[in-house]
Structures are given as structure tokens and as C-alpha cells.
Amino acid sequence: LLSWDGRLTDDARLVTALARTAAGRGARILTRVRALELTAAGARVRDELTGEEGEIRARSVVNAAGVWAGGLVDGVRIRPSRGTHLVLRPESLGPLTAGLHIPVPGETSRFVLVLPQDDGRVYVGLTDEPVDGDIPDVTEPPETDIGFLLDVLCSVLHVPVRRDDVVGAFAGLRPLLDTTPEHADAPPRTADISRRHAVLTSPDGVVTVVGGKLTTYRRMAEDAVDAAVRLRGLAAGPSRTASLPLVGAAAPHVLAGLPAP
Numbered sequence: 001l002l003s004w005d006g007r008l009t010d011d012a013r014l015v016t017a018l019a020r021t022a023a024g025r026g027a028r029i030l031t032r033v034r035a036l037e038l039t040a041a042g043a044r045v046r047d048e049l050t051g052e053e054g055e056i057r058a059r060s061v062v063n064a065a066g067v068w069a070g071g072l073v074d075g076v077r078i079r080p081s082r083g084t085h086l087v088l089r090p091e092s093l094g095p096l097t098a099g100l101h102i103p104v105p106g107e108t109s110r111f112v113l114v115l116p117q118d119d120g121r122v123y124v125g126l127t128d129e130p131v132d133g134d135i136p137d138v139t140e141p142p143e144t145d146i147g148f149l150l151d152v153l154c155s156v157l158h159v160p161v162r163r164d165d166v167v168g169a170f171a172g173l174r175p176l177l178d179t180t181p182e183h184a185d186a187p188p189r190t191a192d193i194s195r196r197h198a199v200l201t202s203p204d205g206v207v208t209v210v211g212g213k214l215t216t217y218r219r220m221a222e223d224a225v226d227a228a229v230r231l232r233g234l235a236a237g238p239s240r241t242a243s244l245p246l247v248g249a250a251a252p253h254v255l256a257g258l259p260a261p
């Protein structure tokens, strides 16, 4: 299958633009600060650069710590799933006019994607592998993932792509919510776990938002903030996120290709 999507967002720039937009509206952004403990009324935190610890008081606390969210509150079980991407030079694949969706042999609903980037590099991904045990700060892509992606890629290409052609690889962990009963015989494969987000409230009043997709981040945030406002009885108007541009966004008429109003 040929496709033209999956190459629009630089996720690091998206996060920075979001933080700057929030700061422009009064948010205080603290980087390199780790939450050690959460309650409904605040957090105990540590500045990871100086080691200094302190308390932050708040009227409401939302835990959005991704795959690490389960370590901060009771009752949230995360089933991390590793996604690995390969980075190839364009000459390894020849000219590509579109991305590719390659069916994973023997599966009915899984694909490996070939995603040409604006700078000419090509990403090939991604795996969906459960990760047990401690959650690492930085996830390394194992050789088994790299071999799997090359095998699926080569199943449809005339020219083989070899291990030497892989100029880079990176991996991340999806924060999937584990909803299987504690005593279930066999948990589902991570590829079959829902990607929908969930907003959960702990008995001590911390709101947690997990799961979801980058694509749905505004809906996730709106649901989490609405829950926090309801739970803590805060005064707030309706959410404005649907029409709020990020810092640096083009004006709507530019995006639509229309003259200035």
C-alpha cells in the first residue's frame, strides 16, 4: 500500500511549542524537575540538576508521566510496549514517491511503515513488543527488532536492504493501559491493546491520564483537566483548546491558502 501520511510532526518541537504556549498563558514550566510523590494537593519534587528537594502546592494534580505514570499513584497498571524505528539513507531504497505500508507476514492487521522524511532520510518502523520489569529512562532498540523490521521490509523489495544499510535506530515505550484482570490466564498481545486514552482518579484524588496517541493530545488534555476541575470543584470556563493556536503556528488564512482578511 502506498501512503502519504506519518511525517508531519517533530515531536520534540511540538512539546516545546506547547510548553511555550502554556507559559504565554501563565503556566510555570519547570524542566529537569522530578515528581517524587504526588497527592491531590501537591507534589514533593527534586531538581535533578542541583539535587535540591521541595514541595509544590496545587489546587489539583494531574499525573501525565506516560509510561512511568504507574510509579506515582496506586492502582494504575501500565503495559509498556516497545516501538523501534530504523533510519536508512534514501539510496538504500531508491526513489520513493510515497510511504509504504507493508503487511507483516502471517498477521491480519499489522504493518511495517516506510516513511520518507523531508530531509531525505527514511524511517522504517515499527515494532510492538511488550517490555517487562523496570522501565528504563532511555529505551535501546535490540537487534531482534532491527532484524524483524529488515525481514518485513525485504519481503516486498526487489533489492535487499542489509544490516549495514541501517544508519541509526531508535525506540520508545508506548504507555498502554493494562486492563486485563489480575488473574487472567494470558494477557493480550500489546499490539491488540486499545490505544484509547483513559482518565483515572486515585482514591487520594490525583487525576492520571494515560494511553492515547500524540494525535489525540488535545482531547486527552481536555478530558484530564475537565476531570480535575470537577473533582476539586474548581471555577473554570469551557475549554478553549479546540481553537487555540500554538506559538509559531501559521495564521488560519495562510494554512487555507487565502489572502489576508
Ligand SMILES: Cc1cc2nc3c(=O)[nH]c(=O)nc-3n(C[C@H](O)[C@H](O)[C@H](O)COP(=O)(O)OP(=O)(O)OC[C@H]3O[C@@H](n4cnc5c(N)ncnc54)[C@H](O)[C@@H]3O)c2cc1C
Pocket (backbone or CB within 6 Å): 033, 034, 035, 036, 064, 065, 066, 067, 068, 069, 072, 082, 083, 084, 126, 171, 172, 173, 174, 175, 209, 210, 211, 212, 213, 214, 215, 216
Ligand atoms: C515508538 C512510538 C511511536 C509512536 N507513534 C505514534 C504516532 O505515529 N502517532 C501518534 O499519535 N502517537 C504515537 N505514539 C504514541 C505517543 O507517542 C504517546 O501516546 C504519547 O507520547 C504519550 O504522551 P504522554 O504525554 O502521555 O507521555 P510521554 O510522552 O511519555 O510524556 C511523559 C513525560 O513525563 C515525564 N516524567 C515521567 N516521570 C516523571 C516524574 N516522576 N516527574 C516528572 N516528569 C516525569 C517524562 O520524562 C516524559 O517527558 C508512539 C509512541 C511510541 C513509543
